[in-house]
Amino acid sequence: MYVYILTNTGRTVLYIGVTNDLPRRMYEHSTGRGDASKFTGRYQADLLVYFELLPDATQAIAREKVLKGWSRAKKDALVLAFNPTWQAIDLESWAAEATKR
Structure with missing residues (x-):
C-alpha cells in the first residue's frame, strides 16, 4: 500500500492519498484533471512529489491520517527531504533507478 502526496x-496545494496501485492511481488523477468537483481537478494537483510504501492498508490509512494532521510546513519539509527539487516523480524512471541500486 502507498501513501502519496x-x-x-504552483505548489499551492498538497493532496494526500492512499492506494494499493500507485501507477494506476496516478493515471486516474491525470485523467480526472479537469473534474472541478474533485479536489485534485479543482486545484490541478496531479504532480507526484512524495510516496511511501507500507505493508498493509491499516498502516497506510493510519499514516495518511497522521500526515493530514501535520502543518503545511511539516509536510513541505517531508517532501523536501524525499524530493529536494520538488520535481514530479516519474514512476517508470524511479523504478528503473531503484533496480540499479
Missing part, C-alpha cells in the same frame, strides 16, 4: 505546478 500530489501538488500542482
